[in-house]
Amino acid sequence: xxxxxxxxxxxxxxxxxxxxxKRFRHAAIFGALQSLHRGETMRFLxxxxxxxLLGQLQQHFGETIGIExxxxxxxxxxxxxxxxx
Numbered sequence: 001x002x003x004x005x006x007x008x009x010x011x012x013x014x015x016x017x018x019x020x021x022k023r024f025r026h027a028a029i030f031g032a033l034q035s036l037h038r039g040e041t042m043r044f045l046x047x048x049x050x051x052x053l054l055g056q057l058q059q060h061f062g063e064t065i066g067i068e069x070x071x072x073x074x075x076x077x078x079x080x081x082x083x084x085x
Contacts, residue, residue: 011039012080017046026053033057033065033081041082043070049077057081 013036020028032042044050049072057065064085071078 012041012043014043014045017044017050026056029053029057030060033061033083036081036083038083038085041080044077044079044081046077046079047075050079054079 013032015029015032017025017029029044036042054067057067064083066080066082066084068080068082069078070080
């Protein structure tokens with residue numbers, strides 16, 4: 001597991017999925033996103049590209065969540081999920 005050196009700024013809340021048990025991971029991610037307010041961002045860290053999860057998030061949240069890759073390297077994925085509405 002590599003260490004991530006992505007800076008955290010105001011309004012950006014880190015969520016390191018690597019430390020969450022797999023059976024709870026998706027529920028924890030959905031819960032974390034639902035707790036954010038408009039304009040806030042969850043900076044998601046993972047060891048693999050969560051393509052199925054991204055599809056689930058887009059289906060559930062639609063246009064209210066922006067999804068932007070910050071880092072997309074083997075073994076180190078960083079995605080910003082921003083609440084737009």
